[in-house]
Amino acid sequence: xxxxxxxxxxxxxxxxxxxxxxxxxxxxxxxxxxxxxxxxxxxxxxxxxxxxxxxxxxxxxxxxxxxxxxxxxxxxxxxxxxxxxxxxxxxxxxxxxxxxxxxxxxxxxxxxxxxxxxxxxxxxxxxxxxxxxxxxxxxxxxxxxxxxxxxxxxxxxxxxxxxxxxxxxxxxxxxxxxxxxxxxxxxxxxxxxxxxxxxxxxxxxxxxxxxxxxxxxxxxxxxxxxxxxxxxxxxxxxxxxxxxxxxxxxxxxxxxxxxxxxxxxxxxxxxxxxxxxxxxxxxxxx
Numbered sequence: 001x002x003x004x005x006x007x008x009x010x011x012x013x014x015x016x017x018x019x020x021x022x023x024x025x026x027x028x029x030x031x032x033x034x035x036x037x038x039x040x041x042x043x044x045x046x047x048x049x050x051x052x053x054x055x056x057x058x059x060x061x062x063x064x065x066x067x068x069x070x071x072x073x074x075x076x077x078x079x080x081x082x083x084x085x086x087x088x089x090x091x092x093x094x095x096x097x098x099x100x101x102x103x104x105x106x107x108x109x110x111x112x113x114x115x116x117x118x119x120x121x122x123x124x125x126x127x128x129x130x131x132x133x134x135x136x137x138x139x140x141x142x143x144x145x146x147x148x149x150x151x152x153x154x155x156x157x158x159x160x161x162x163x164x165x166x167x168x169x170x171x172x173x174x175x176x177x178x179x180x181x182x183x184x185x186x187x188x189x190x191x192x193x194x195x196x197x198x199x200x201x202x203x204x205x206x207x208x209x210x211x212x213x214x215x216x217x218x219x220x221x222x223x224x225x226x227x228x229x230x231x232x233x234x235x236x237x238x239x240x241x242x243x244x245x246x247x248x249x250x251x252x253x254x255x256x257x258x259x260x261x262x263x264x265x266x267x268x269x270x271x272x273x274x275x276x277x278x279x280x281x282x283x284x285x286x
Contacts, residue, residue, distance in 0.1 A: 147232025
């Protein structure tokens with residue numbers, strides 16, 4: 001399993017590519033809205049890049065950009081879907097710089113579709129307590145409260161308390177999510193991994209990672225149609241069950257794989273693990 005974790009790590013080229021692209025996008029927005037030539041100010045990395053949960057190849061880079069509050073008041077004076085209009089303005093600002101890239105804006109994000117590494121920008125307004133309002137263009141437009149710093153802090157606390165296992169577990173489950181097209185958001189996997197590890201009784205070492213995967217999938221199945229509470233905001237998010245059949249199937253496969261490892265049938269176990277994770281996990285599991 002240690003080799004599997006290594007195989008999920010992004011390459012140096014991928015890291016440099018994503019870093020360069022997100023820094024450029026942040027600079028463009030800082031120049032336009034603040035008159036600053038900065039790649040970091042008024043913004044933060046969220047998602048897999050901000051939480052150190054990237055899986056190779058990374059799908060995109062998520063950037064939250066805090067706009068000045070006078071922009072909020074300017075759009076509040078308008079009629080119609082103000083959030084959609086705001087996203088369109090941010091899209092126009094970026095399109096003026098990235099003339100050869102496809103740029104779209106919808107929902108909560110503006111996406112700069114670079115050929116190798118898309119950057120998703122979430123325009124936001126920051127409160128004094130560090131929480132943010134982000135745009136939601138659906139149903140006529142509204143703002144949603146979010147607290148990405150609280151999410152990162154809880155993940156970091158869990159990861160430190162569990163010797164790095166929390167991030168390993170989330171990254172492995174993100175590979176399953178990708179390989180098996182599981183309709184479950186990554187932030188849900190993060191929250192449930194933190195929840196699960198609070199009571200999982202075994203040693204935090206690679207030796208137990210087969211049981212870690214098996215037992216987490218069992219926990220995941222048990223949470224179908226439940227919900228999670230988001231850090232900081234206290235928002236309740238329903239989980240539904242559209243993903244539950246794939247979780248049950250993966251759990252059944254993991255049970256067989258664990259039994260085969262116990263019986264030293266490592267190649268058979270590897271075939272089972274590959275049904276969950278694809279070729280990123282070795283056929284011969286030790």
